[in-house]
Amino acid sequence: MCSMCAIKIFKIMSVLGLAGFYSVPLYAKTPKEIVKYQETPKDGNACKSCLHFIAETNECKTVEGSIDPEGWCSIYFKLP
Ligand code: SF4
Numbered sequence: 001m002c003s004m005c006a007i008k009i010f011k012i013m014s015v016l017g018l019a020g021f022y023s024v025p026l027y028a029k030t031p032k033e034i035v036k037y038q039e040t041p042k043d044g045n046a047c048k049s050c051l052h053f054i055a056e057t058n059e060c061k062t063v064e065g066s067i068d069p070e071g072w073c074s075i076y077f078k079l080p
Contacts, residue, residue: 007075029063040072045072046070
């Protein structure tokens, strides 16, 4: 499987809330490098408007570490 296919599958699984159950142990999150995390927005999209962002703690439900509200990664999913 190519890396882009893996990212797309992970993105779909994360949106469905399944990524934590199928790809990694329950206590682990995905390393920033895997999802190409960056500390700047991309195409006007940023973590602060992502479904996975936890504003209270500047964390992400699926990506490990401190997350900048102005950051972005490849599994970004815009809040409805
Ligand atoms: S865009 Fe930001 S909040 Fe959304 S999944 Fe990626 S790191 Fe998490």
